[in-house]
Amino acid sequence: MNHGIHIVDTAFQRDHFDAAYLIVENGRAAFIDCGTNHSQSNLLRALADAGCTPADVDWLILTHVHLDHAGGAGSLMRALPNARLLAHPRAAPHMIDPGKLIAGATAVYGEQEMQRSYGAIVPVEAQRVVVANDGDVVELAGRSLLCIDTPGHASHHQCIWDLRSRSWFTGDTFGLSYREMDGPQGAYILPTTTPVQFDPDALKASISRLLAREPEAMYLTHYGRVEQPSRLARDLFEQIDAMVALALQYEAHDNRHPRLVQALTDLYVRRARERQCPLDDNGIRALLAMDIELNAQGLEVWLQRRKR
Incomplete structure (x- = not known):
């Protein structure tokens, strides 16, 4: 049973590398993360396949604002007339004014690679951005989604608990696990310490917070649904x-x-x-x-x- 959860391959870099998620509840929808500007057609196609229109989307929820997760947020929000964007308190300002994100990424990748991988990063109107503090709950047609602060990979990272499926949407907090590497014992997983805010003690504490709810599964950005959370x-x-x-x-x-x-x-x-x-x-x-x-x-x- 997928509990109305749809995995969307954002097609960033390669197939089955970077996922966004679509949750549909009673005809209303929420995206969790959105990939890059180049991902928008895949996201809107997944929405249509789920029987929804852009006007049915209430939320775009970001785990954090690294560009493989949030680079396409501004552009996508322009296509979702009724949606609000939900972000960590440290992340929300960068969605309203992405100048520092653009400058930092351009310094690393160069302008040509920025355009190739991410496209133009555009701002989100301030009145459409909602800050999610630790422990805040948002509602999707009566379905509660809990946001908790999960630093370690990034200081502006949050994970989303979905009681309906007893699952976490983990962004990068719960590491990387590619389906090509699945073996008879299940998934293989590894941490991601991507620059620049890795904190090993904070990351282990965040993972422990996720486990405390005894989840049935984790939905990773890289990539997809994994089970056996305690073992992983x-x-x-x-x-x-x-x-x-x-x-x-x-x-x-x-x-x-x-x-x-x-x-x-x-x-x-x-x-x-x-x-x-x-x-x-x-x-x-x-x-x-x-x-x-x-x-x-x-x-x-x-x-x-x-x-x-």
Whole structure:
């Protein structure tokens, strides 16, 4: 039973990498995250396939404002005449004025790559933006969606609890799990420490908050629905500790970055083998290459922040 929850592949970077979610309740709808501007046609198609129109959407709820989750929010809101955008208190201002988001991402990727991957980032009208504080509940046609503050991956991150399905929409707090890596024991999962706000202790505390409600499943941005949350959380805790230990091990080394990339690659490949992942080692390395690079960068930013 899908409880009115629809997975929407945003087609960011590749298939089955970046998901948004559509919840439909009594003819009313909410999106959770939205991908990039290039994702809008997929989102609107999913809405139509679910028997809804853009006017039926009451909410666009953002887990956080990293551009693979929220880059298309401004454009999508222009297509949803009755929707309000719900965001973490630290995230909401960046939706009203995305200048800092644009500048930061452009500095990293360059203008050409920004256009290719994300398109033009446009603002959301301030009167359509609602701030979700920790513990706030929004209603979708009588269906309660609880928002909680979940720092660790980003300081402006929230997760959404859906009592109807007893599931969390976790953004990046509950890590990454790609369906190509599923084995006979179930999903393989790894944390994401993407720069620039990784905090291992906060991330573990956020994951513990999610587990406290004894969820049946987690809906990840990267990618899809996963079950066995308690088992996956143990895997995440073990890997967060291992990743931090590797970062500290290589903190003072010359050529730290390539050493850390290699150590993370070895860690993830070994654990994937333990989970009987169907891909061979080269396939695992290829699938996780971008995530490994970003995780290494995130750990290095964390090391630098520790020194301040």
